[in-house]
Amino acid sequence: MSDWLQAASELLYREASCLDEQRWDEWIALYEETCEFWVPAWKSEHQLTADPRAELSLVFYRNRAGLEERVERVRSGRSPASSPLPRTHHAITNVRLQARTEDAMTVASGWTVHEYSTRTSQSSVLFGRYEHGLVLRSDGWRIRRKKVVIVNDCLPAAVDFYSF
Amino acid sequence: MKFDDIASMVDDCPREGRFSVQRRIFTDPEVFDLEMRHIYEGTWIFLGLASQAPQPHDFFTTWVGRQPVVVMRDADGRLGAFLNTCRHRGAQVCTTAAGNARVHVCKYHSWAYDSSGRNVDVKLSKQGCYAPEFAQRSHDLTRLAHFGEYRGFLFGSVAADVPALEEHLGGARAFLDLVVDQGPQGVELVPGNLSYTYRGNWKLQVENCADTYHLTSAHRSYMSIVERRKSEQAKHRLRMVGSRSWKSDVVRGSFTFGHGHTAIWGVNPEPEIRPLYAQVEELRRRVGERRTDWMLGGRNLTVYPSMQLADSAATLMRVIRPLAVDRTEMRLYCIAPVGEAPDVREYRIRQFEDFFNATGMATPDDNIAYEQCQTGYGAEQAEWQQGYDRGFSALQDGPNDYARELGVEPVTSLVGPFDVGDETVFHAGYREWIRLMRRGFQRTGGGERS
Numbered sequence: 001m002s003d004w005l006q007a008a009s010e011l012l013y014r015e016a017s018c019l020d021e022q023r024w025d026e027w028i029a030l031y032e033e034t035c036e037f038w039v040p041a042w043k044s045e046h047q048l049t050a051d052p053r054a055e056l057s058l059v060f061y062r063n064r065a066g067l068e069e070r071v072e073r074v075r076s077g078r079s080p081a082s083s084p085l086p087r088t089h090h091a092i093t094n095v096r097l098q099a100r101t102e103d104a105m106t107v108a109s110g111w112t113v114h115e116y117s118t119r120t121s122q123s124s125v126l127f128g129r130y131e132h133g134l135v136l137r138s139d140g141w142r143i144r145r146k147k148v149v150i151v152n153d154c155l156p157a158a159v160d161f162y163s164f
Numbered sequence: 165m166k167f168d169d170i171a172s173m174v175d176d177c178p179r180e181g182r183f184s185v186q187r188r189i190f191t192d193p194e195v196f197d198l199e200m201r202h203i204y205e206g207t208w209i210f211l212g213l214a215s216q217a218p219q220p221h222d223f224f225t226t227w228v229g230r231q232p233v234v235v236m237r238d239a240d241g242r243l244g245a246f247l248n249t250c251r252h253r254g255a256q257v258c259t260t261a262a263g264n265a266r267v268h269v270c271k272y273h274s275w276a277y278d279s280s281g282r283n284v285d286v287k288l289s290k291q292g293c294y295a296p297e298f299a300q301r302s303h304d305l306t307r308l309a310h311f312g313e314y315r316g317f318l319f320g321s322v323a324a325d326v327p328a329l330e331e332h333l334g335g336a337r338a339f340l341d342l343v344v345d346q347g348p349q350g351v352e353l354v355p356g357n358l359s360y361t362y363r364g365n366w367k368l369q370v371e372n373c374a375d376t377y378h379l380t381s382a383h384r385s386y387m388s389i390v391e392r393r394k395s396e397q398a399k400h401r402l403r404m405v406g407s408r409s410w411k412s413d414v415v416r417g418s419f420t421f422g423h424g425h426t427a428i429w430g431v432n433p434e435p436e437i438r439p440l441y442a443q444v445e446e447l448r449r450r451v452g453e454r455r456t457d458w459m460l461g462g463r464n465l466t467v468y469p470s471m472q473l474a475d476s477a478a479t480l481m482r483v484i485r486p487l488a489v490d491r492t493e494m495r496l497y498c499i500a501p502v503g504e505a506p507d508v509r510e511y512r513i514r515q516f517e518d519f520f521n522a523t524g525m526a527t528p529d530d531n532i533a534y535e536q537c538q539t540g541y542g543a544e545q546a547e548w549q550q551g552y553d554r555g556f557s558a559l560q561d562g563p564n565d566y567a568r569e570l571g572v573e574p575v576t577s578l579v580g581p582f583d584v585g586d587e588t589v590f591h592a593g594y595r596e597w598i599r600l601m602r603r604g605f606q607r608t609g610g611g612e613r614s
Contacts, residue, residue, distance in 0.1 A: 033399075039523065040356075041356035041357055041358060042356075042357050043355045043356055043357060044260075044261065044262065044357075045260055045261065049355060049356045052510075052513070053506065053509070053510040053513070054354075054355075054506065054509060054510070054513075055354060055355040055356050055513075056354055056355065056356025056358060056498055056513060056516070056517065057356070057513075057517060058358075058517070058521065058523040059517065059523055060513075060514070060517060061400075063399055063400070065398070065399035065400035066400055068399075068400075069389050069392075069400060069525075070525070072388075072389065073385040073386065073388075073389060073525060076384075076385045076388060078384040078385040078388070079384075079385040079386075079525075079528075079529055080382055080528075080529045080532045080533050080536065081528035081529045081531070081532045082528075119535075119536075119539075120363070120535070120539070153357070153359070154359045154360065154361065154493070155359070155360040155361075155521075155522040155523065156360065156361065156362075156522065157360060157361070157362035157363065157522060157528060157531035157532055157534075157535060158522060158528030158529075158531055158532050159360075159522045159523045159528070160523070160528065
């Protein structure tokens with residue numbers, strides 16, 4: 001059990017450091033080609049949207065091409081929202097193993113992202129919880145599903161893949 | 165501050181080919197305070213859609229300027245709009261975004277109101293040793309001075325001296341119709357709350373919605389992504405507005421209406437990318453060939469000063485709530501035809517998310533541009549803006565053929581290729597701004613702070 005939890009935690013921390021240190025190719029490579037990336041919207045005080053086909057999400061992708069596009073957009077230097085890029089710090093807490101099979105597991109955790117704008121010298125914070133669906137490949141664990149719940153969803157002006 | 169000070173912030177000389185506003189209009193807290201009193205609390209403000217409270221006793225909360233508001237449907241199905249504040253000590257009565265309640269009990273001292281706003285209980289009133297006169301006074305929730313509905317769009321005014329809602333909306337109604345009529349049974353909101361704030365003045369959002377000039381600059385990175393999706397190898401195939409609609413040979417136009425409302429529109433060279441295209445045959449039968457083309461085209465409407473409909477990537481409704489001179493809250497809604505096929509609905513939702521909201525790939529570029537403007541406005545010595553000049557020589561008074569086809573009577577019309585990037589369309593908002601400020605000063609007898 002603890003080996004699994006440790007492997008999961010290491011992957012989550014690695015993802016966090018990839019985002020904070022702008023190692024985006026490495027970040028993308030943590031994901032399966034076919035992966036679900038979902039940030040649901042809230043629809044009332046304590047209820048999230050549950051069906052991304054019929055309700056709004058903040059982000060919903062069925063493969064990692066959507067993430068690749070976002071990385072590309074940031075790298076283009078042509079997006080006012082990400083030039084200059086903010087600095088970020090991801091903190092992952094409360095990592096729990098939810099379910100596992102021989103080569104897959106579901107991991108729940110909490111996250112806090114502090115974002116610092118070099119343009120305005122102001123910090124902002126988003127926080128919430130993650131659910132990662134992981135699968136074991138020959139060279140290690142990969143993400144095939146990630147759900148991000150943003151708790152404080154009256155968002156700042158620009159929120160991208162590095163913000164949560 | 166006197167009205168003359170306010171009037172001097174807008175230089176409106178179209179005959180001399182000149183229109184500008186002073187940067188102070190975006191940065192002065194005293195101007196903002198006057199705007200809240202005389203504009204947001206001086207004219208019709210968008211409250212929400214009737215479909216947000218469909219059943220008896222349903223309610224939702226919103227704002228008119230700085231004033232908290234609740235819209236409720238009573239037992240008989242009638243909608244009403246009230247200041248969301250207890251008559252006793254002022255606490256908010258409804259503290260959730262929406263819900264259903266026959267009776268709303270204030271959590272502070274338990275005064276209770278029914279869904280028609282009537283006070284149904286003053287706790288321990290018999291024991292309260294009130295003066296006899298107390299019973300003669302109304303303890304009901306305060307109704308907004310005016311509340312009106314146009315085809316499901318609800319508006320309210322806390323100021324008494326406003327024209328009838330239909331008159332206020334004027335030509336903007338035709339653009340609301342072009343959204344409502346998209347479904348044979350009308351339109352609905354897709355579930356899911358979206359909101360964000362930006363560190364900038366609210367008028368930046370008003371202007372941006374009518375600004376075509378920024379599209380190929382601020383959204384270049386997004387356009388590149390949309391272009392790349394067309395390649396055979398692309399894994400992400402979502403088809404989006406922009407790649408052909410933002411080209412120089414595409415016909416674009418703008419209208420300004422009375423009361424500051426504006427609309428920009430463009431012929432859509434690829435109507436088939438729109439979710440609405442899935443029902444194009446039904447549309448043509450029901451609303452005719454030309455109205456179908458108008459619906460499939462791109463249109464951005466601003467119902468001054470608080471609501472915008474952008475019908476491009478998907479159908480977006482924005483509600484603008486100014487928080488401070490340099491801070492604005494936005495609420496976004498996705499509008500869709502009732503009874504839309506599930507696969508079309510999903511396509512619509514994905515298009516919406518791709519472009520709009522603080523988590524989309526276009527809106528954040530606008531928002532950060534506003535923030536950079538707000539910072540730039542700190543340079544007060546560069547007093548007058550030069551962003552109201554494009555389009556001057558193409559501007560015409562009254563309707564053009566496109567307006568006549570749509571059956572609207574705009575104050576000004578402009579038509580030209582996409583590259584005109586008209587900015588004269590912004591003038592209408594500032595003329596209404598001046599008009600409302602003048603009226604506000606007249607109402608208070610000029611008795612504002614000096």
